[in-house]
Amino acid sequence: MFSLNKLFNHSKTQKQHKKTSQECDFESLLQKSLEEYRSDVFPLGLLDCGLIVDLSFEKQLHAFACIKLTLELNFPAVGERIGIENYLIEKLALKVELTLTCKLKEAEKIHKIKHIILVASGKGGVGKSTTAVNLAASLKCEGAKVGILDADIYGPSIPILLGLEGEKPQAKDEKTMLPFEKEGIKSQSIGFLVPAESAMVWRGPMASGALTQLLNETDWGELDYLIVDMPPGTGDIQLTMSQKVPASGAIIVTTPQDLALADAQKGIAMFEKVKVPILGLIENMSHFICGHCDQTSHVFGQGGGKVMAHRYGIPLLAEIPLQLAIREYGEQGKMIADEPSLNISEFYRKAARLVASQLYYQQTSKSAVEIIITDD
Numbered sequence: 001m002f003s004l005n006k007l008f009n010h011s012k013t014q015k016q017h018k019k020t021s022q023e024c025d026f027e028s029l030l031q032k033s034l035e036e037y038r039s040d041v042f043p044l045g046l047l048d049c050g051l052i053v054d055l056s057f058e059k060q061l062h063a064f065a066c067i068k069l070t071l072e073l074n075f076p077a078v079g080e081r082i083g084i085e086n087y088l089i090e091k092l093a094l095k096v097e098l099t100l101t102c103k104l105k106e107a108e109k110i111h112k113i114k115h116i117i118l119v120a121s122g123k124g125g126v127g128k129s130t131t132a133v134n135l136a137a138s139l140k141c142e143g144a145k146v147g148i149l150d151a152d153i154y155g156p157s158i159p160i161l162l163g164l165e166g167e168k169p170q171a172k173d174e175k176t177m178l179p180f181e182k183e184g185i186k187s188q189s190i191g192f193l194v195p196a197e198s199a200m201v202w203r204g205p206m207a208s209g210a211l212t213q214l215l216n217e218t219d220w221g222e223l224d225y226l227i228v229d230m231p232p233g234t235g236d237i238q239l240t241m242s243q244k245v246p247a248s249g250a251i252i253v254t255t256p257q258d259l260a261l262a263d264a265q266k267g268i269a270m271f272e273k274v275k276v277p278i279l280g281l282i283e284n285m286s287h288f289i290c291g292h293c294d295q296t297s298h299v300f301g302q303g304g305g306k307v308m309a310h311r312y313g314i315p316l317l318a319e320i321p322l323q324l325a326i327r328e329y330g331e332q333g334k335m336i337a338d339e340p341s342l343n344i345s346e347f348y349r350k351a352a353r354l355v356a357s358q359l360y361y362q363q364t365s366k367s368a369v370e371i372i373i374t375d376d
């Protein structure tokens with residue numbers, strides 16, 4: 001754990017000097033505050049998963065007036081900045097300017113990729129691909145290097161969602177293809193390899209062969225996360241695919257209808273069988289907020305995702321509303337999560353931070369920490 005001892009002396013903007021008792025007291029208070037901070041994303045506080053890389057302060061009339069603090073997090077969560085800043089302002093009773101950066105220190109699992117995350121659904125049409133693309137965009141916005149691999153042989157839609165329809169991947173050399181890069185996200189799709197009609201009749205080994213080929217023969221470069229958009233369903237194909245890639249975890253997308261939830265349960269069972277940890281459930285098209293009167297309607301039923309997540313002891317990462325803009329952005333080949341000014345993007349961004357946090361704690365054998373996701 002990082003200690004704040006000597007921090008004032010190490011601060012880039014301060015000269016070496018003997019600490020005053022006032023500075024020592026301030027150091028202890030800052031350290032205690034960072035240690036005691038708690039949120040869904042930081043269940044063990046901030047010093048446990050971050051490093052103070054810079055601290056400087058301004059004094060007025062011998063009292064601290066403002067601190068500038070830079071925290072380097074071990075996983076992408078820069079969207080937590082305002083919440084942490086407000087907390088520190090309250091605890092320290094002074095102006096705080098916080099900068100958050102991110103650097104994953106974990107080892108690469110395959111090639112130069114640190115984590116592979118499978119995005120799956122028990123049935124088709126629940127918004128799995130839309131969610132996968134927006135999770136990728138969110139992880140990038142939160143500070144990570146991200147790629148997306150479209151493995152949905154039944155309907156590869158990532159090229160459409162990224163505005164890359166009709167494009168063909170370029171060869172780097174005889175063995176490797178270059179991924180596409182859009183808004184800082186690298187992508188590759190099974191749709192580029194074969195015509196949709198022939199891929200649909202593949203059996204498990206063929207589909208998983210194509211997935212591993214795309215994974216291994218694409219020059220991904222350094223990635224913190226590779227999101228894999230899986231084919232919908234829980235059959236032989238999905239099972240074989242899940243076994244073939246060294247996935248860090250899986251996310252299951254469902255809608256609130258009973259039928260979709262029943263299929264999502266099969267998805268949970270499938271990942272348990274192949275020992276891929278389930279990072280959480282996303283309930284898509286969870287509710288509809290009327291644009292005129294702001295009233296919320298639960299068009300497809302209410303609370304199903306919450307009940308299921310509770311039953312299986314997995315986090316409910318997000319309840320994403322049914323919103324016209326989500327479909328419109330998808331059709332225009334744009335990622336809505338890339339638009340911080342739209343409230344809807346925060347649903348995806350929060351889910352991405354929770355996923356990244358879980359993977360970090362899982363990796364550092366701190367999975368015993370129970371991540372309780374609150375409603376607020």
Ligand SMILES: Nc1ncnc2c1ncn2[C@@H]1O[C@H](COP(=O)(O)OP(=O)(O)OP(=O)(O)O)[C@@H](O)[C@H]1O
Binds near residue numbers: 327
């Ligand atoms: N929250 C949402 N609000 C409104 N429309 C949505 C939402 N999520 C997805 N959609 C729309 O629903 C349709 C299906 O979405 P998508 O293609 O992502 O589903 P999928 O589960 O990946 O489908 P498939 O099983 O065919 O691969 C798309 O038109 C998409 O724009």
